[in-house]
Amino acid sequence: MRYFTEDHEWVDVDGDIGTVGITDYAQGQLGDIVFVDVPEEGKTVTKGDETAVVESVKAASDVYTPVSGRVIEGNAELADNPGLVNEDADGEGWFFKLTLSDPSELEGLMDEAKYEAFVAKL
Amino acid sequence: MSDEAETEIELQTLPLDAWHRARGGRMVPFAGYHMPVQYEGIMAEHLWVRESAGLFDVSHMGQLLLSGPDLDVELEKLIPADVKGVKLHGQKYSLLLADNGGILDDLMFTRWEDGIYMVVNGAVKYDDIAHLRDHLPDEITLNHMDDQALLALQGPKAADALGRLVPGVAELVFMTGGRFDWNGVPLWISRSGYTGEDGFEISVPGDKAEALADALCAQPEVKPIGLGARDSLRLEADLPLYGHDLDPETTPLMAALGFAVASKRRREEANFPGAERVLLEREQGPVVKRVGLLVEGRQPVREGAAVLDAEGSEVGKVTSGGFAPTLGVPIAMAYVPAAMAEVGTKIQLNQRGKVHEATVTAMPFVPHRYVRGSK
The missing domain is CATH 3.30.1360.120 (Probable tRNA modification gtpase trme; domain 1)
Known part of the structure; x- marks a missing residue:
């Protein structure tokens, strides 16, 4: 099941493991991505924390974690190939994985249909 | 932007x-x-x-046409260029200077049959018009085209x-x-x-x-x-952007635009705004200077990042920075103390608490390919 934030992050949840990325809409708004900074394994993050950085030619943007937990992996591919986020924001361009500490936080997020409706109004 | x-x-x-x-x-x-x-x-x-x-x-840029008696003499009171030496349809880069030598705008001007055509930055064009109107005699007509x-x-x-x-x-x-x-x-x-x-x-x-x-x-x-x-x-291309790399706190020599005061006659006459300070800086070198930086790693270091000295104190600022698509690496322009302005100097930059290594490099980062003709 995939959940979305109003800041255009997504979290894909499988058991208590969440995979976090930014949406295709977000990568399109950012334009050519030239740098991504992902968190290190073991870092504890709280919902809403600035957990990753994504930089386009134009500007730097913070990525806020949609849920709290402990980071188990950052996407190492993005260091050498940040453009992966432009090519496949919903898949290969994921940012980090974490173990959810409070799955109830997911209740406040949007599902795909709601997110699409949200983006359509922007 | x-x-x-x-x-x-x-x-x-x-x-x-x-x-x-x-x-x-x-x-x-x-x-x-x-x-x-x-x-x-x-x-x-x-x-x-x-x-x-x-x-x-x-089209956001200001296109101005100045005309009237003694226009060259009057305009030379506001910019350091050799206006008199510009032939018909010749174009020159210059700077609108304040009395202390600070840069109010950078501009291009061209001699037309009926006057001087000038292109100024969009963001400050109304300030420029006011400045020109205040300082030029009433006999000079200023037409905002x-x-x-x-x-x-x-x-x-x-x-x-x-x-x-x-x-x-x-x-x-x-x-x-x-x-x-x-x-x-x-x-x-x-x-x-x-x-x-x-x-x-x-x-x-x-x-x-x-x-x-x-x-x-x-x-x-x-x-x-x-x-x-x-x-x-x-x-x-090492072309500074007004409001970022140039502003009233910067002077031609600080901004590494010494070519804008290249006219020997204008220097000897020393009658442009801020001439005393500008000419002193030309002789002795400015205290701080605009330089180009190659930034290590992949993360762009942008306008506002601090330049650090060996002790970690802030001694300068990045005024433009970003990813250079032609080179595939991050580059920047920064103002640094003269002692750190030599090509090859290693310096550190602080952006949002993260320190980046950079090297002062010759500009332009990408060679100019102007068509200058064979003369």
Whole structure:
């Protein structure tokens, strides 16, 4: 099941493991991505924390974690190939994985249909 | 350029507004206008200009025509250039200076039959007009040509593309211009620009701008290019941006624009604003200086980042920075103390608490490819 934030992050949840990325809409708004900074394994993050950085030619943007937990992996591919986020924001361009500490936080997020409706109004 | 946003004031539209939107331009607030920041993407647009030709709408810039008695003498009281030495249709870069030598704007001026044509930055054009009006005698007429649009066609194939529409432009050399006719539309075209590439700037009546932009983009070499790529192109080409790399706190020598005070006569007369300070800095070197930086790693270091000395104290600022699409690495311009301005000096930058290593490097980052002619 995939959940979305109003800041255009997504979290894909499988058991208590969440995979976090930014949406295709977000990568399109950012334009050519030239740098991504992902968190290190073991870092504890709280919902809403600035957990990753994504930089386009134009500007730097913070990525806020949609849920709290402990980071188990950052996407190492993005260091050498940040453009992966432009090519496949919903898949290969994921940012980090974490173990959810409070799955109830997911209740406040949007599902795909709601997110699409949200983006359509922007 | 996002910091240029002026959402507080009501934004104006330029003659090509609908044209940009129809072509998929993403419009942003810039210098008080709606302007296209990109079409297909900054990276692709940037590289297209370096290898082919790109059309920029720079109609936000101020086009002024000064005319009247003793114009050269009067204008020389405000800028350090050798105005008298500029021949008909010759073009020159100069700086509008404050009494303390601080830079109020950078500009291009050209001698026309009936006066001096001047192009100034959009963001400060009304300040410039006020400054000129305050300092020039009443006998000098200042005409703000705000019914004219300004287009720039830049890139190694610009001369081919424009030459097909307007025969004869290829005979211009860098920093000269001429009057041309395109299907009955009068054009002023100079061989100049803001990308480091060969190219042209074209002043066209606003109501004919769409037709000309269409005709140019119908050429196979030409695509429309947004402000985003304009910024990355000029950064690679060591062309400072007013309000960022230049401001009233900076002087010509601090800004590494010593060529703007190259006229021996003007230096000897020493009668331009701030001459005493500017000439002293020319002799002794400025205390701080604009330099180019190659930044290690992949993360861009942008405007506002601090330059650190060996003790970690802030001694300077990054004034422009970003990813250089032509080079594939982050680059920046910064003001640093003279002792750190030598090419090859290793320096540290602090951006949002993270320290980046950088090396002072010669500019331009990407060589200029101006067509200067054989003279």
